[in-house]
Amino acid sequence: MRLALLLLSLMSVSPPGWAEHAYPKLYYQVDHLRSFDYAISGNHWYPPTSENRRVIQGILALNAAEKETQRISDLSRDPNLALGIRQLAAEVSCLIYRYLAGEGERPLCFDAPSADARRKQRTPFFDSQGRYYDAPLTLTYPMRASPHLSYRFRYRVPSGSRYPLDNPFYPVHQLGYGLAGNDSRALIVTVFLEVLAETEPGNWQPSPPSQTQLPLYLQLPSQRAIRHSGGLRAAFNLGHKNVRLLDYTGQRW
Numbered sequence: 001m002r003l004a005l006l007l008l009s010l011m012s013v014s015p016p017g018w019a020e021h022a023y024p025k026l027y028y029q030v031d032h033l034r035s036f037d038y039a040i041s042g043n044h045w046y047p048p049t050s051e052n053r054r055v056i057q058g059i060l061a062l063n064a065a066e067k068e069t070q071r072i073s074d075l076s077r078d079p080n081l082a083l084g085i086r087q088l089a090a091e092v093s094c095l096i097y098r099y100l101a102g103e104g105e106r107p108l109c110f111d112a113p114s115a116d117a118r119r120k121q122r123t124p125f126f127d128s129q130g131r132y133y134d135a136p137l138t139l140t141y142p143m144r145a146s147p148h149l150s151y152r153f154r155y156r157v158p159s160g161s162r163y164p165l166d167n168p169f170y171p172v173h174q175l176g177y178g179l180a181g182n183d184s185r186a187l188i189v190t191v192f193l194e195v196l197a198e199t200e201p202g203n204w205q206p207s208p209p210s211q212t213q214l215p216l217y218l219q220l221p222s223q224r225a226i227r228h229s230g231g232l233r234a235a236f237n238l239g240h241k242n243v244r245l246l247d248y249t250g251q252r253w
Contacts, residue, residue: 018102020223021123024165025176026188035250036168043180045219045244048082056081058249059216064209072209075195081153084141085191086240088155089218091139092172092189093226093239095124095132100227105131109236125160125171132171133160140196145204152204154194156213169215174222185222188246190215217246 030036038044046052057076064072075081094109098121104113105121122130137157142149163169169190178184193214197207220226220239229235 018100018123020100020227021126023126023172023174023187024170025184026168026173026217027175027177029166029168029173035248038250039246039248040175040177040182041180043182044247046247048085048243048245050077050079050082052245053077053082055245055247055249058247059214060209062214062249068209075151078151080142080149080151084139084153084155085216085218085245086243087141088139088157088191089189089220089243090236090240092124092137092157092187092218093220093229094232094236095121095137096187096220096223096226097229097232097235099124100223103232107131109232125157128161130160132157135159136162137171140204145198145202150197151207152196154196154206155216156192156194157189158192175219183222185224187220187222187226189218189220191218192216217248219244219246 027040030040046055048056053076057072060072060075061069091109098104098106102120105119106113122133124130125132127133136159138154140152140154142152145152157171158169160171162171171190173188173190175182175184175186175188193216194206195209196204199205221242226235226238229238
């Protein structure tokens with residue numbers, strides 16, 4: 001009788017769906033890299049805001065030529081860069097929620113579900129039958145071009161098959177470090193950033209400093225927090241509000 005009551009109580013507080021996935025732990029893969037060890041052990045995660053634009057500026061400058069210094073400063077002041085980071089984080093949070101809640105697949109958070117109602121959201125980036133195992137999750141922001149835009153930003157989370165599980169560029173990790181105020185179960189999303197400029201009307205192409213894609217590491221709430229957020233809209237808002245960007249440049253501002 002007691003066992004039956006316990007099971008009923010657990011069912012009443014746990015939303016239906018799948019178990020949390022054991023994504024690899026990022027800290028164990030980068031603790032030998034001084035800049036990453038310094039950044040993570042020092043809890044150098046910052047919300048993407050105008051006040052923290054120097055974090056983004058520092059990352060953009062890592063592989064840039066000296067002549068691009070002013071342009072990088074201008075890019076870091078573009079509010080769409082930070083807004084795009086928040087939008088991407090919100091989409092990933094929503095994706096994780098769909099998986100944990102056993103909901104159907106859909107391209108973006110508020111798109112219509114898959115025509116096949118039986119096709120549930122697979123483990124994001126890990127399940128070989130899932131949408132993002134062989135294809136990256138890509139978002140361009142602003143999503144619609146307009147004449148007043150100087151730049152747009154393309155954010156690309158690599159596909160699950162692009163890098164092995166023990167590679168720091170694998171698309172999703174758990175942080176794996178719980179000291180200095182860090183949540184060891186926080187999700188870390190690898191995002192490659194490209195800056196796009198309009199080379200001719202309607203044609204947006206990668207522009208310096210995007211000769212090589214720039215890696216960003218975004219911290220999202222844990223799977224547990226996302227699972228219990230309360231729904232798609234709530235999970236989207238949770239990611240949008242709580243995303244943090246890792247300053248792994250080794251610089252202090």
